[in-house]
Amino acid sequence: MAYNDQNIFARILRDELPAIKVYEDDQVLAFMDIMPQADGHTLVIPKVPAETLLDLPPEAAAYTIQIVQKVAKAIETGLDVKGIVLMQLSGSSAGQTVPHVHFHLIPSSIHELGRHAAQMGDQEKIKALAEKIKAAL
């Protein structure tokens, strides 16, 4: 399917919509999930326009996973977290709701996860968690 450049994450990348950012470089952006499944739920997205993991050029995938690892380490250190669930949903059948490829970093045990994209989080609490992650980067 053709990439829709009006999706929420494309608009965040163009600064048309706000996001609580924790990391950004010329290829990747990491920001807090607005409806977290656990405290510190963070999203890492490549800047290249790709809808799913299957559409992502291998070089971009390789670079993005390096930043996924970097941010995961910062979550672990900054939030004193022991385990992180990495989730990547490709395709609406798999539950993908935003059609720009993204990696979820969810500091939690899989057994404790709440429902996906179900409830808006407390923005001030999310900002405070983002500051701790940024400080650990």
Ligand code: AMP
């Ligand atoms: P997925 O269902 O895998 O496509 O995940 C999309 C994620 O994006 C969900 O966890 C949502 O909570 C999250 N989300 C949706 N809109 C925003 C937004 N404006 N800022 C941050 N996270 C968002």
